Amino acid sequence: AMAGGLEPHLEALRRELRGPAVLSVLIALIAVAVTFLIWRFVQGRRSSRKAVLLLGLCDAGKTLLFARLLSGRYRDTQTSITDSSAVYRVSRDKSTNVTLIDLPGHESLRLQFLERFKAAARAIVFVVDSVAFQREVKDVAEFLYQVLVDSTVLRNAPALLVACNKQDVTMAKSAKLIQQQLEKELNTLRVTRSAAPTSLDGSATGGPAQLGKKGKDFDFSQLPMKVEFVECSARGSKGEEGEADLEGLEKWLAKVA
Amino acid sequence: MLDFFTIFSKGGLVLWCFQGVRGPAATAPVNALIRSVLLQERGGNNSFTHEALTLKYKLDNQFELVFVVGFQKILTLTYVDKLIDDVHKEFRDKYRNEFQQKGALGLLNGTFDFKDDFMRLLRDAEESSKVRAPTVMKTFEQSLKSQKTVKCMIETRGEKPKEKVKNKKNKGSKKDGTEAVAAPSKASAGDKQLSVAGDKEELTKDEILQKNREEFFRRHMKAGEKSRSPKPDAQKEKGKKPRVWDLGNSNAKVLDYSNSATNGSAEACPVEEFDPDTALGDKNREPGRLYDLEYESDDEAEEEKVVQNPSKPSVKKGGLGGMFGMLKGLVGSKSLTREDMDPVLEKMKDHLIAKNVAAEIAVQLCESVAKKLEGKVMGTFTTVTSTVKQALQEALVQILQPQRRVDVLRDVMDAQRHRRPYVVTFCGVNGVGKSTNLAKISFWLIENGFSVLIAACDTFRAGAVEQLRTHTRRLNALHPPESHGGRTMVQLYEKGYGKDAAGIAMEAISYARNQGFDVVLVDTAGRMQDNAPLMTALAKLIAVNAPDLVLFVGEALVGNEAVDQLVKFNKALADHSMAQTPRLIDGIVLTKFDTIDDKVGAAISMTYITSKPIVFVGTGQTYCDLRSLNAKAVVAALMKA
Numbered sequence: 001a002m003a004g005g006l007e008p009h010l011e012a013l014r015r016e017l018r019g020p021a022v023l024s025v026l027i028a029l030i031a032v033a034v035t036f037l038i039w040r041f042v043q044g045r046r047s048s049r050k051a052v053l054l055l056g057l058c059d060a061g062k063t064l065l066f067a068r069l070l071s072g073r074y075r076d077t078q079t080s081i082t083d084s085s086a087v088y089r090v091s092r093d094k095s096t097n098v099t100l101i102d103l104p105g106h107e108s109l110r111l112q113f114l115e116r117f118k119a120a121a122r123a124i125v126f127v128v129d130s131v132a133f134q135r136e137v138k139d140v141a142e143f144l145y146q147v148l149v150d151s152t153v154l155r156n157a158p159a160l161l162v163a164c165n166k167q168d169v170t171m172a173k174s175a176k177l178i179q180q181q182l183e184k185e186l187n188t189l190r191v192t193r194s195a196a197p198t199s200l201d202g203s204a205t206g207g208p209a210q211l212g213k214k215g216k217d218f219d220f221s222q223l224p225m226k227v228e229f230v231e232c233s234a235r236g237s238k239g240e241e242g243e244a245d246l247e248g249l250e251k252w253l254a255k256v257a
Numbered sequence: 258m259l260d261f262f263t264i265f266s267k268g269g270l271v272l273w274c275f276q277g278v279r280g281p282a283a284t285a286p287v288n289a290l291i292r293s294v295l296l297q298e299r300g301g302n303n304s305f306t307h308e309a310l311t312l313k314y315k316l317d318n319q320f321e322l323v324f325v326v327g328f329q330k331i332l333t334l335t336y337v338d339k340l341i342d343d344v345h346k347e348f349r350d351k352y353r354n355e356f357q358q359k360g361a362l363g364l365l366n367g368t369f370d371f372k373d374d375f376m377r378l379l380r381d382a383e384e385s386s387k388v389r390a391p392t393v394m395k396t397f398e399q400s401l402k403s404q405k406t407v408k409c410m411i412e413t414r415g416e417k418p419k420e421k422v423k424n425k426k427n428k429g430s431k432k433d434g435t436e437a438v439a440a441p442s443k444a445s446a447g448d449k450q451l452s453v454a455g456d457k458e459e460l461t462k463d464e465i466l467q468k469n470r471e472e473f474f475r476r477h478m479k480a481g482e483k484s485r486s487p488k489p490d491a492q493k494e495k496g497k498k499p500r501v502w503d504l505g506n507s508n509a510k511v512l513d514y515s516n517s518a519t520n521g522s523a524e525a526c527p528v529e530e531f532d533p534d535t536a537l538g539d540k541n542r543e544p545g546r547l548y549d550l551e552y553e554s555d556d557e558a559e560e561e562k563v564v565q566n567p568s569k570p571s572v573k574k575g576g577l578g579g580m581f582g583m584l585k586g587l588v589g590s591k592s593l594t595r596e597d598m599d600p601v602l603e604k605m606k607d608h609l610i611a612k613n614v615a616a617e618i619a620v621q622l623c624e625s626v627a628k629k630l631e632g633k634v635m636g637t638f639t640t641v642t643s644t645v646k647q648a649l650q651e652a653l654v655q656i657l658q659p660q661r662r663v664d665v666l667r668d669v670m671d672a673q674r675h676r677r678p679y680v681v682t683f684c685g686v687n688g689v690g691k692s693t694n695l696a697k698i699s700f701w702l703i704e705n706g707f708s709v710l711i712a713a714c715d716t717f718r719a720g721a722v723e724q725l726r727t728h729t730r731r732l733n734a735l736h737p738p739e740s741h742g743g744r745t746m747v748q749l750y751e752k753g754y755g756k757d758a759a760g761i762a763m764e765a766i767s768y769a770r771n772q773g774f775d776v777v778l779v780d781t782a783g784r785m786q787d788n789a790p791l792m793t794a795l796a797k798l799i800a801v802n803a804p805d806l807v808l809f810v811g812e813a814l815v816g817n818e819a820v821d822q823l824v825k826f827n828k829a830l831a832d833h834s835m836a837q838t839p840r841l842i843d844g845i846v847l848t849k850f851d852t853i854d855d856k857v858g859a860a861i862s863m864t865y866i867t868s869k870p871i872v873f874v875g876t877g878q879t880y881c882d883l884r885s886l887n888a889k890a891v892v893a894a895l896m897k898a
Binding site for chain 1: 263266267268270274284297321362364365655656658660661664666667670701873884885890
């Protein structure tokens with residue numbers, strides 16, 4: 001009796017399905033699916049890599065640089081514990097925006113935050129304290145090395161700018177000198193980092209990535225991304241009330257955006 | 258009176274600053290506060306001393322702000338805590354818009370003109386601390402004593418001593434009983450009532466029996482809490498019972514529990530038959546044999562059962578409130594309060610302790626995470642548990658990240674360039690694996706082309722020098738001089754047993770300098786951290802020879818002891834050093850890592866206490882079992898359920 005009850009219903013269903021309504025339903029579904037995919041694709045393209053990261057050691061001047069670029073004014077700063085991000089209008093005539101993200105430079109935080117934001121990075125500004133550089137060269141090189149061998153960074157190859165900050169102080173080293181020293185240091189680091197004992201879970205600390213070309217001395221031109229060196233001063237040579245000296249940086253940002 | 262008051266965002270922008278009368282710039286002390294307290298997860302207590310200043314701080318986790326006040330250490334200002342709270346509330350309410358709507362740009366562009374409000378609050382706080390009338394003593398009429406009747410305070414002479422003694426015994430046993438019962442089931446209301454009833458000295462024989470019966474039922478029948486709590490209530494409502502003072506009205510017969518026959522008689526107890534079998538117990542015992550400790554797990558099982566019962570009523574109580582809380586949490590506008598986080602934090606703390614993190618460190622960590630999360634607004638579809646777990650995970654990774662560079666090879670290369678040997682000293686308690694790991698590290702250094710001189714400064718333990726000699730022989734067999742351009746890659750410098758370790762170390766270092774060795778590895782004797790003369794000797798060795806790297810070798814199996822060991826070692830090194838900045842432990846070698854599966858808590862304990870990095874991890878006894886620490890893997894193993 002059950003089967004008999006179902007039969008006429010099934011017949012009705014079959015008749016319904018054969019009509020042109022089926023085709024329109026199918027087309028509607030496909031349209032929705034395609035729109036959804038396109039939307040996701042566009043979203044992905046748009047939101048990925050709109051960010052410019054400000055990296056560097058503690059006290060390099062990243063937060064002040066961030067404040068100057070966004071508001072033009074001098075602000076007192078303390079050691080950052082979390083990231084700050086804001087939209088930066090690159091120049092008055094163009095309407096392109098980038099998201100400036102200021103990451104903390106403290107040793108216990110910087111790798112964590114780099115992990116979080118590296119996938120979204122379109123460009124990286126590595127801020128270096130030109131005054132303390134001589135003392136800190138090994139730490140600067142180590143952080144730069146960690147950024148450069150990161151697999152996501154190597155894959156996306158965001159443009160890299162090394163901003164030699166604090167040029168308003170007379171003892172500041174020039175960008176040329178900093179570039180040479182960093183190249184030498186990274187050259188040594190390649191060897192020592194890859195020779196370090198392997199990590200606990202088996203993955204090597206330096207990653208299978210080799211920085212630059214084997215056999216030749218390390219040079220920034222060997223990297224897959226464009227690297228530039230620029231001098232700047234977030235504080236400005238006229239003291240706190242004056243303008244900051246950020247021309248090179250702003251020009252580069254305009255280029256990259 | 259304040260030196261400064263700063264308000265800044267967690268992203269580093271100073272929003273408002275107040276400089277006191279003669280205060281120096283606030284930046285340096287606040288930076289020190291951030292780096293030593295907030296970033297090292299020591300945020301449990303909210304005050305910090307830096308040179309001559311005391312700094313108190315408060316975090317606003319909702320808008321990501323930090324409020325810091327600094328004043329001279331010698332002053333004790335009582336109004337500071339209240340001032341911070343008031344300023345926090347005012348500032349937050351006044352500039353709520355900037356924070357909520359504009360984010361970072363609002364912080365950058367906004368002007369925070371807070372001076373007038375702050376001065377007002379400061380004045381109020383100062384005045385409130387000054388104005389306090391001296392407390393007036395209570396008059397006799399107001400005290401409780403005047404309301405007692407005279408009769409109840411009369412003591413009858415004759416019966417007093419015996420009853421008093423018996424009373425004390427009863428009180429003692431009753432208190433023990435209630436305490437032992439109360440201890441495993443702290444959170445239950447029923448127990449509190451019982452102990453309160455017990456304290457009220459209303460005990461007649463009947464009530465004692467009643468209570469014992471109740472305990473018996475609860476322990477063995479697992480009766481629910483609710484059935485018990487009406488009973489003390491019912492007893493109390495039986496009508497107003499007159500107070501029965503043991504000293505007063507009751508007679509001795511009621512309180513005399515001793516056996517009638519034995520009161521003072523010479524033959525104290527009837528002569529029992531001495532049964533050697535029952536006395537000696539086990540019939541199959543071998544004479545002279547020493548048996549192992551028998552582990553009794555019955556008590557623990559009982560305590561667990563008792564604990565589980567009380568936890569049920571508290572869960573039922575939170576039912577309806579929890580429902581609303583959960584819905585609100587789903588919507589995403591709920592801010593975390595201490596009460597929400599406490600149960601989760603308790604569980605996480607127990608989990609950490611189960612994973613071999615030292616108990617006090619687990620407590621401090623959870624406190625710090627609670628401080629960091631209090632008031633934070635949770636995102637959509639996140640539960641309290643997941644937020645707390647996430648925060649705890651970040652805190653753990655943060656602790657394990659090295660605060661300074663960990664690259665031994667790079668430093669050895671530096672020392673090579675300056676034509677002096679790089680000296681590494683290994684210290685630690687007995688039996689943690691110093692000599693074994695020293696051999697592993699020298700193998701690693703040889704593989705990288707550096708020549709090693711091993712200084713045998715363990716002149717106490719029998720066989721220490723022979724052990725190192727065997728290692729040297731093996732390493733030379735693995736890396737013969739022929740394959741390294743005729744240079745012996747590893748050599749042992751020893752002077753036998755019984756000599757002064759510091760002297761041997763000094764001679765070894767100058768020998769290495771003359772012979773052109775790249776690295777000197779100094780092996781010291783194991784010593785317990787509270788053995789003062791040995792700790793002095795170690796401190797002297799390190800102070801005199803000024804090694805480049807002082808490595809503390811600790812085993813991963815250690816539990817709460819790790820804290821004690823590291824603290825005492827550091828203290829000894831600091832006390833006996835003549836220099837302005839004493840050489841402390843620079844790094845940690847974590848050994849026997851293969852013996853623990855995922856109970857990796859010792860790594861956290863050690864890095865938290867010293868804030869120095871774990872340089873090497875030893876995972877076995879062969880030369881290749883040397884690893885470097887991977888913070889993420891360790892934290893993953895820790896957080897795994």
